[in-house]
Amino acid sequence: MKKITIHHYQSSSGKDVIKDxxxxxxxxxxxxxxxxxxxxxxxxxxxxxxKPWEGKIKExxxxxxxxxxxxxxxxxxxxxLHICRKQKNKTEKKDAKIIRSRxxxxxxxxxxx
Numbered sequence: 001m002k003k004i005t006i007h008h009y010q011s012s013s014g015k016d017v018i019k020d021x022x023x024x025x026x027x028x029x030x031x032x033x034x035x036x037x038x039x040x041x042x043x044x045x046x047x048x049x050x051k052p053w054e055g056k057i058k059e060x061x062x063x064x065x066x067x068x069x070x071x072x073x074x075x076x077x078x079x080x081l082h083i084c085r086k087q088k089n090k091t092e093k094k095d096a097k098i099i100r101s102r103x104x105x106x107x108x109x110x111x112x113x
Contacts, residue, residue, distance in 0.1 A: 004041050007079045009102050018068075021083045025066070032063035033083070040070070040078055053091070057081065057103055067091075069099050071106065079106050 008018035022033045039047050040060070049061040059067045069082040081102040084095045091099070 004043055004076050004078055006037055006041050007077060009079070009081050018080045018083050025063075029063040029066060033066065033068070036060055036062045036068060037080070053099070054096075055103075057099060059086075059091075071103060073106075073110065081106065 008016050010016055022030055025033065036048060039045065050058050053059040053069060056071050056073075057069055058072070059069050061067060065085050065087050067084060067086045068080060069084075071079045071081060073079060082095060082099045084092070086092070086095070
């Protein structure tokens with residue numbers, strides 16, 4: 001089985017915004033977030049609570065109200081677009097806007113390769 005490669009969204013300055021967010025969480029949340037990412041990398045999605053969010057974008061739940069939004073593309077690549085705390089049934093408008101924008105950016109980037 002090929003190992004899946006996880007790509008975190010990075011700002012235009014190269015900052016890993018996903019890792020930065022995780023590092024600001026409580027220790028229990030951090031452990032669970034990294035566990036989720038490891039399960040994604042190992043292809044162990046059956047161990048996770050995942051649901052379709054919009055189009056090809058999926059969301060995976062972790063520790064309490066946290067969510068990771070990602071896209072599986074190009075076979076063994078997973079692109080983490082956004083991570084946030086979701087306290088309502090519906091994703092906050094500002095978070096949804098970020099997710100959609102990063103998805104469009106990713107699609108343009110992949111097409112140009």
